[in-house]
Amino acid sequence: MTQLTRRHLLAGAGAATVAPLAAPMLAEAAAPPIGKQAPGFYRYKVGSFEVTVVTDGANVNPLRDNYVANAPKEEVNAAITAEYLPADKASQSYTPIVVNTGTKLVAIDTGLGLGLYAQSKGQVGQYHTNLAAAGIDAKAVDVVIISHFHGDHINGLLGPDNKLAFANAEVMVPSVEWKYWMDEGNMSRAPEALKGGFNNVRRVFGALGDKVTQYEAGKELVPGITSVATYGHTPGHVSHLVASGSDRVMVQADVSAGMAILFVRNPGWHFGSDMDRPMAEQTRRKFHDMVVAEKMLVQGFHFRFPGVGYIEKAGNGYRVVPAPWNPTI
């Protein structure tokens, strides 16, 4: 007969809070708590390539009423609590990666930038600290590939001196994205809420003297890294297929954005920040069906750190199954 019963467990829990066993004769104290998380990086191989996941952090903000544009807040909260996360909060993670292909050290996206570190009390803006903790010198990065022009992907291009934080890198940007955001007509016609985004794009790339290489979707950008058009979240939003030998990982950027798990589980939900919502949904469904069919490893910028896993069909949508953490490499 096993001895486990709920009564025992609850009795135990009760005892823990109400009646400590031993009343110490003298005040006792353990070693002080450490209060510091492990460095936010994780490493894995794709064929001969070395991928380093480098998180920028995660934040928790009040859940806006229109966070999901086409679902009532009660349903959104039900989905949030089903993921064991607090209701009425949007919990978002930000996780760029760096790929060493052997011939190029390539950063894909960059994070929210240093400016937000203090403002967020260290919750986000950790990218460059974690990059250094991972043993990667930003000056050794050969190429920075940008997926799209939202601030959480481009702001980390700039260091505290407002210069390129990757001093020796070529910066590659999707041409469709560049044309859209740099167009003065698009900016003047944009709704007020989007003006800040246009201004931020000008701020960041202006600091670089607009010195970027524009790339087309569907092209190999460096040997082993191919861009894939996944338009909708923004007009020129792309993902990146990283392939070495028979191994590969699909780096999905913001195919599911924001609190990504909600849109993986409910691909028909429209994220408030998806710019073309029907196209974003269509891309999301097509993308997920493809990675499910191919059992393809996926790296998600907004998945929880380390953000690498597999997608499975589940209910009316999909589910992320995190890849098993490998304590060695």
Added chain:
Amino acid sequence: MTQLTRRHLLAGAGAATVAPLAAPMLAEAAAPPIGKQAPGFYRYKVGSFEVTVVTDGANVNPLRDNYVANAPKEEVNAAITAEYLPADKASQSYTPIVVNTGTKLVAIDTGLGLGLYAQSKGQVGQYHTNLAAAGIDAKAVDVVIISHFHGDHINGLLGPDNKLAFANAEVMVPSVEWKYWMDEGNMSRAPEALKGGFNNVRRVFGALGDKVTQYEAGKELVPGITSVATYGHTPGHVSHLVASGSDRVMVQADVSAGMAILFVRNPGWHFGSDMDRPMAEQTRRKFHDMVVAEKMLVQGFHFRFPGVGYIEKAGNGYRVVPAPWNPTI
């Protein structure tokens, strides 16, 4: 219209391996790969307590025919590949924790021991290295609580000098477990395969001069940490409920052992190393039903690092949903 099609993706993947875009004029090389994983620890709070997960590593061994005693190898392999793990291999993780309750610094279980580090090429035997990386001085540990007497839980009690690696700690062991393994009659009657286990228990505790505190299941061992009888895997196997304020985590040790995910998904499967298999199954089902009903956070010694998550019903068994990684604490 979205541009994403499978044809594009596969074309992209093909191009990546067959036709690199640019043929560099000179031999190029990126910065050298780092080849080193992030330190294997993770930290979270349970009420005012600070929990540090400290992995001993993970290993991959050939899958024995009787790894699951009551299921054919084909079915076991199907379950393994469904978890995106390689067929014909047993992939096992080993993850003890340390709890700082404010009054006591408490290690729960210890890992496979230093002896295996070299032998496993660093795959396992990482516990004391990761403990130091986590900023925890083994000499500051006040109490080591042992769940049961298998080598992967007790061997890390000893340092390289064959003395207690936690020099100032009280070592607490389940009394039922102590009585079973220390009984000469049990040892003489044990099948040959189990003799090594009996000898190892004598080796480890003999090195400590048998200086341990025996504890009963169902008792609070230090304020906030209560033992829970979960017999079956071994005769005296216990789990530990860690509770602070209204927060709690159930530290399940080997309720699901070995390649734990298999036995979570298929609770009726009997792990070869479960000593009383029907009792282990009964405990597993009861335990899982309880943590599902309570939506209780579970820390699993053999779950993949960081080993903390929730259990949900799925199919004919259960599923582990990893808790979201928090990049800060």
